[in-house]
Amino acid sequence: MLSKVHYLALFVLSLCCFPAFAQDKVAFKFGKVSPEDFKQSLPSFDTGAHAIILGDMGYSRVVPNNEGGFGYEFERKIRVYIVDKNGIDAGKFEIPLYSSTSNDMKEEVRRFNGVTYNLEDGKIVETKLENNQVFTEKITKNRSDKKFSMPALREGSIFELSYMLKSDYLFQFRDWAFQNEYPTLWSEYEVEIPEYFDYVYLTQGYQKYHINTNKDVSRTYRINGGRTEFIGGTRNDIVLTGLAKMKRWVMKDVPALKSESFITTLENYRSKIEFQLSSIRFPNQAPKLVMENWQKVTADLMQSENFGQAMERVDGSLEDLIKPHVAGINDPTEKAIRIYEYFRDNFTWNGYGGIYTSGNLKNVIKTKTGSIGDINLMLIAALKSFGYTAYPIILSTRSRGYTHELYPLMDRFNYVVCAVLIGESDYLLDASDPDLGFGRLPNRCYNGHARVLMQDPLPISLAADSILERKVTLATLVASPQDVKGSIQSSMGYFSSTYYRGLVREKGEDAVFNSIKTRFGSEYEISNTHIDSLKKKDLPIKITYDFQTKNEEADVLYIDPVLDPFSKENPFQSPKRFYPVEMPYRIDETYLLNFEIPEGYKVDEMPKSAKVGLNDGDGYFEYLVSTEPGRIQLRTRVVLAKAYFTPEEYESLREFFGYVIKKQSEQIVLKKATP
Incomplete structure (x- = not known):
């Protein structure tokens, strides 16, 4: 017979175990x-x-x-x-x-x-x-x-x-x-x-x-x-x-x-x-x-009538169309550039992705309109017809999701681009974007694992960490009791340049400067606007303009020295984050200011120089101020040495952005000098 102590122990054990059993199934019965x-209350984890x-x-x-x-x-x-x-x-x-x-x-x-x-x-x-x-x-x-x-x-x-x-x-x-x-x-x-x-x-x-x-x-x-x-x-x-x-x-x-x-x-x-x-x-x-390996997948794609066979059957008239554009060019790189530019400048992407052709490439050649697969597979076929070694690369765009390097799950792949080998160099090409230069891919392609479809299919990584977006802004600022005026010259990063080229192509240059004026505010006037290197698609563009705003004459003037800040507000508002931060590229932004102090005023308050680092070498921010009689010089630089941050790194990244935004919003305060 069990003692009372044993009964008590079993009873306590059953009480302890009961919640665990109760958690093994849903808390209600369907249909009742x-x-x-x-009387359902909001869950504490999502109020x-x-x-x-x-x-x-x-x-x-x-x-x-x-x-x-x-x-x-x-x-x-x-x-x-x-x-x-x-x-x-x-x-x-x-x-x-x-x-x-x-x-x-x-x-x-x-x-x-x-x-x-x-x-x-x-x-x-x-x-x-x-x-x-x-x-x-x-x-x-x-x-x-x-x-x-x-x-x-x-x-x-x-x-x-x-x-x-x-x-x-x-x-x-x-x-x-x-x-x-x-x-x-x-x-x-x-x-x-x-x-x-x-x-x-x-x-x-x-x-x-x-x-x-x-x-x-x-x-x-x-x-x-x-x-x-x-x-x-x-x-x-x-x-x-x-x-x-x-x-x-x-x-x-x-x-x-x-x-x-x-x-x-x-x-x-x-x-x-x-x-x-x-x-x-x-x-x-x-x-x-049942699950095929990459060699089998590649072989099947090359035998597919809407992939490999489509490239083999490209009409010979396409080569005849390209020949006038490469006539007299012997340099292999320059010739490849001309072939690429022919497709980029003469074919229009219809907005459809996918790795396959849409069907009849003869009709694509006739209408000059096609899908990603149509345009880039024809580009590969054309390069091969002129003696180049070229391969298709299949990938998944950033909005589509990651692919598996080990498992060839083909429904994950929604994009195809071209790899061409010229001497010891290889170039990745996408002729569907009218604003891209030779050897460039749009940012949407930088999504990790991609596969070069050659005899021995090669995995490559198109990582956002591998690309750097560099921007340099030079600003001059002159203040007086009546107005504040100056000029700005920004050398943009390549992907920003591609964005602005597209904006100009669709809406004209006014759209670029209207957006700048919106950023400054309605009280500012923008003039002497210019965009350099718009047509030179291998180069970043340079945007220049003058600005002016009225000033109320006062004994104290408040000046915003950073006229083109890194960010207006912190994009990381949530105190916690469960997902990684996936920026489109690494960042290096420099802002330089030359500010002439108006006659009759002196500096009353000045932002202090500072330099802070992000984690252990993941980036840094510097804010350097120097003064000389009648002049203030300011240099800020924001560097993010990587594009991918884990959830564990989120808090430090959030604090870093917050500090940069707060520091760049500090004002210079000028007071009238007493006689």
Whole structure:
């Protein structure tokens, strides 16, 4: 018999363990809503939420389909509370469904159910989502989206949605996002995968798992003999008995995914899990590799009619069009520049990305308009036709998200550029941007891993840390009791130059100086404006102008010495940050001022010289002031030695920016000299 002490110990132990068990599942039961459920308070970790995802649960399992192979079933249940009218968009859904035009593989939604609950006069009123409120939109020939909005949503509503999806696409196993645009109290995903299928699990995000478990269970699968591409071609039903891996992931109290300044795309940091089928291993059969390596991917692309074969079939008339532009040029670099400029200056990008051609390159040559793939693959073909060694480089732009160097996941790649070898040098080219010079890529391409598609595909890194944006501003300032006037000359960085070239091309030079006048304020007049090197696209531009503003005659004059500051306000307002800071490039900005003190005045207050560093060599800021009779000289310099800062470095970066902005806003105070 157990003693009272033992009973007490067991009771205490059960009390201690109870909260842990209680946290193993969502805190409510789907389909049962009570008046108490409408008394939902805002989560402490996101008090500004407009909607709250109370529970979001998914379950996927690989099962035999009706075609003699395997597919999967995906079920989802979600309950959401609408805090205010700004959260009603939480009830909008799009479910992508894929189908094949070459076989019977498809996806379809079954067991669809949606209900909105509202509390009216103490009673719960249900409004069901009707079938005629669900629309199907054809996106591409292989994709259709189910689109709908939950009905009767308003402040204080609760809605639940559940559906099951059946899919034949094992390679495109359903992903799961634990983090969304609204805070999530409980997000759970469970998968069951037979031992015959090996998947690569790709996880990302900064949120930690509350539960992460796996176990093996015995399963029996009956395979229909109608289609047996996986298991050897027999027409009879087959029964397989084996193990299945069950994996369960849970995150709780997940904050909303919110946009931050200086970030490539939030999708890089959303807490989620993705799956890629790697191989298939059925009993008594050799493993079948499904995920291809880079050599195979490259070979397939070069045989693709909209990639490698498209370059091979470029009409010979294109070469005839280029020949007049390179006639008499023997220098190989100069000739390559002329070929590049022909495409840049004669073809217009239609705004579509992608690594493939849009189809008929003869039509592109005729209309002089095409996609990224059209223009840059033709550039590669043209360079090859003139004897150059040139290769395509595929990449993902900054707004698209990162690619994996190890896994050739082709849906991540949305851009193609050209690499050309000339002697011992190689140049990267993008002819789709009319404002770029030879050997330059637009900033959107600097997103880490890219792949040169050669016989032995080569990984390269297009990192923002590898490029430097340098700006030098020279300013003169003359003050008097009646006015303040001066001039500014700014030598811009290359990417700023590209931006201003585009602005001038689209809206004229006035647009550049109107933006400068807006920065100064309406009390200032801008005159003698000029932009140098606009047409010389290999060089940075230089912007010069004079300025003047009226001054009220007074015994005390307040002068802003930094007329072109590094930043007007700190872009890092949040006290905490969960994501890295991803600047588009490294920065080196210098500002020099020569200020003539007006006659009859003397310096009463002067900013002090200072120099501060950022972390351990990540950058620095200097503010140097020197005086001589009748003149003040000022030099400020902001240097960021890298473009990527981790969340742990955020606080110091925020403080650094704050100090720079505060210091550059300090004024010089002049007082009338007493006789």
